[in-house]
Amino acid sequence: MKVALIPGDGIGKEVMAEGKKVIDAVSEKLNFEISWNEYNFGAERYLKEGKTLTEDDLKELSKNNAIYFSAIGDTRVKPGILEKGILLAMRFYFDEYINLRPIKFFEGVQEILKNKKNIDFYAVRENTEDFYIGIGSNEAKKKHKDEFEILRTIYNVKFNLDIESDKDEIAYQIGILSRKGCERIIRYAFELAKRKNFDLVTGVDKANVLNFYAVWRKIFDEISKDYINDKIKSEYLYVDAAAMFFVLKPERFKVLAIPNMFGDILTDLGAGICGSLGTAASGNINPKGVSMFEPIHGSAPDIAGKGIANPVGQILAGAMMLDELKKSDAANLMIKAVEYVLKEGKVRTPDLGGSAKTADVGNEVIKKIKEM
Ligand code: IPM
Ligand code: MN
Secondary structure, eight states, rough: EEEEEEEEEEEHHHHHHHHHHHHHHHHHHHOOOOOEOOHHHHHHHHHHHHOOOHHHHHHHHHSSSEEEEEEOTTSOOOHHHHIIIIIIHHHHTTTTTTTEEEEEOOSSSSOSSTTOOEEEEEEEESSSEEEEEEEEEOOOOOOOOEEEEEOOSSOEEEEEEEEOSSOOOEEEEEEEEEEEEHHHHHHHHHHHHHHHTOOOEEEEEETOOTTHHHHHHHHHHHHHHHHTTTOOOOEEEEEHHHHHHHHHHHOOSEEEEHHHHHHHHHHHHHHHHHOOOGGGGEEEEOTTTTTEEEEOOOOOOOGGTTSOOOOOOHHHHHHHHHHHHHOOHHHHHHHHHHHHHHHHHOOGGGGGGGGOHHHHHHHHHHHHHHHH
């Protein structure tokens, strides 16, 4: 199997070293081979060459079976350039329409919500549509024309906007939801519930205010009917109520289907209620294409270079990747080892109240993998 490795910026490089080390250990133990292709995409290259991801880079990446990504971001680069030019570029180019984010509390982590250790569910975030498609402007003057073309695997859309207002500062953003886009992500959420033997899927939207979410809700309704025989119940929550339940009653959730932007917000909240941004992982999945796996955290320039970043999110993203590459035994072994190390609590990075280094955690996880 060929895997692209993109360590990126800041602590990305440090946690990636551990993720790769752990995957190498588990593949050696279970006798399969990963060949790594490392790429230097990120702030460093952007500052030197002015490039984020070119068409050639994307073609090059597509030669791999999966992409193992860490984090990008650098204080010297204007916000948005690397995020859109690298991260969103990969999600869109490879049509990774599923953003799968387990929200799981690990024993051994200091709990944030009193008496709430029983948090274990999946956020299924739509990953290609909504307000993320890039149609918007912050400089619409009194009379203003804008043209946008959105070229996607599942459709192309053109917007010709003719804006007139009697004030001179108007900003706007347009979101798109397509039937196909909603269907495929909502179906994935129900299929996930079925596979995991869960009895509830929660659809999240804001259909009471934002018109286009009515389509999301209608399709959620249609698809939910296909799963009645599987004894999977469905419910909707407006995103504001969902946020409240994340804090007051997170144990009620099993699988949530969430449009892109609300999914972005709720999954950070999800990481927060589990006590640490450092342990959360995420998969950007196209079941028939090249998927990309990354920790939820960013490049954390404030602690970069100190060797104290928590590598658990990166390691668990690696486990998600192996699971998607049909190496579930390896994935489970990695997860078990990580859970053991967190619970035991001897080797922990400072964010979890310990004094271990990034590499100590990787080594300890490998030690457990070898013992198991
Ligand atoms: C995430 C991040 C990205 C997003 C940013 C960096 C573009 O916050 O993966 O959740 O908004 O999707
Ligand atoms: Mn986010």
